[in-house]
Amino acid sequence: MLKTILLCALLLVGAVIAAFILYGRERSWELLAGSPDRGQRDFSNNQRSPTDNDALACSPGLCADPDFKIAPFDDAPAIAIERLSQRLMKTDPLARRVDDRTDPSRARFVTYSPLMRFPDVIHLEARPLPDGRTGIMAYARAQLGKSDMGKNLERLRSLFRTP
Structure with missing residues (x-):
């Protein structure tokens, strides 16, 4: 059970990092914090x-x-x-x-x-x-x-x- 939770957490973190990079670092910060x-x-x-x-x-x-x-x-x-x-x-x-x-x-x-x-x-x-x-x-x-x-x-x- 703990391994499954850790694996899911790791996959989620990886997906967020990939989305941040693919969307663009500058645009990602603008989306999060405004212009x-x-x-x-x-x-x-x-x-x-x-x-x-x-x-x-x-x-x-x-x-x-x-x-x-x-x-x-x-x-x-x-x-x-x-x-x-x-x-x-x-x-x-x-x-x-x-x-x-x-x-x-x-x-x-x-x-x-x-x-x-x-x-x-x-x-x-x-x-x-x-x-x-x-x-x-x-x-x-x-x-x-x-x-x-x-x-x-x-x-x-x-x-x-x-x-």
């Missing part, structure tokens, strides 16, 4: 995740308590966002741009972990600074779990090439 794209981030309220699964980086004066600071860009906001978007797409083959591109000073991406395809969202926003340069705000957050093991901070540091 990872929850719209554009409002940087004005500076709300962070209550758990350890996000990262925030900003040019000086644009947000409180960033994980690290981003040097201002000499480009116009739209050009800075386009260059950052191109860099992200080049360095992260799993990143997909999901915003509608109506505001050229903002961009939003969904990306996935390599193996399990856990979804993360990356928000970029550029604002003109009083000195004529462009300040950048960047926020990355995991959709699932309470910890991303530093992956989003690593992702933003890589995007902005900071040690």
